[in-house]
Amino acid sequence: MNPKFTPGRNIAMKVPAHEYGDTVAFYRDVLGLEQIRNQAPSSTESVRFDFDGKVLWIDKVPSLSQAEIWLEVCTSDVDGASDYLEKQGCIRRDEIEDLPDGFSGFWVSSPANIIHLVTERDTT
Numbered sequence: 054m055n056p057k058f059t060p061g062r063n064i065a066m067k068v069p070a071h072e073y074g075d076t077v078a079f080y081r082d083v084l085g086l087e088q089i090r091n092q093a094p095s096s097t098e099s100v101r102f103d104f105d106g107k108v109l110w111i112d113k114v115p116s117l118s119q120a121e122i123w124l125e126v127c128t129s130d131v132d133g134a135s136d137y138l139e140k141q142g143c144i145r146r147d148e149i150e151d152l153p154d155g156f157s158g159f160w161v162s163s164p165a166n167i168i169h170l171v172t173e174r175d176t177t
Contacts, residue, residue, distance in 0.1 A: 056134040061125025061172060065110040068120045073098070073113040076120070080111065122167060127174040131157050134171050 068076045077100050080086045089101040089108065098113040128134040138161055139145070146160040146168060158172035 056128045056130045056137050058126045058128050058134070058171075059174065061127045061170065062106070063108050063110060063125040063170070064104060065112060065123035065125075066120060067112050067114045067117055067123060069117040070113055070115040072120065073111070077111055080109065123170065124167060125170045125172060127172055129174050131159070131171065131173050135159060138171070 066076070080102050081088055081100075086102040086104065086109070089103055100111045102109045102111070135145075144162045146162045149160055149168060152158060152160075156172075158170055161169050161171055163169060
């Protein structure tokens with residue numbers, strides 16, 4: 054049986070350093086989105102906004118030359134999803150960003166090179 058996938062609640066925008074301040078100002082000041090205060094320190098500079106029930110992360114990534122969008126998809130069976138996606142020819146991209154120890158998830162790339170975090174569905 055194939056695993057079921059659903060949209061996650063996180064959208065990450067990885068932004069080059071030279072565009073970061075203006076990008077944050079656009080979402081905060083121009084669009085007026087509500088900023089969510091970071092609860093824990095991060096190894097990257099990032100700002101979070103409420104995006105109608107989703108969380109829009111804007112992360113400063115000095116090594117990028119252009120912005121990228123990363124999406125989260127959820128499943129109830131991370132191991133099964135990994136096997137299924139591999140059989141579908143999807144490429145794992147776990148090298149792009151470390152996940153916390155004990156975190157149930159992995160990174161994969163779509164055919165259009167959009168990065169997806171595949172994670173266990175939050176049941177809380």
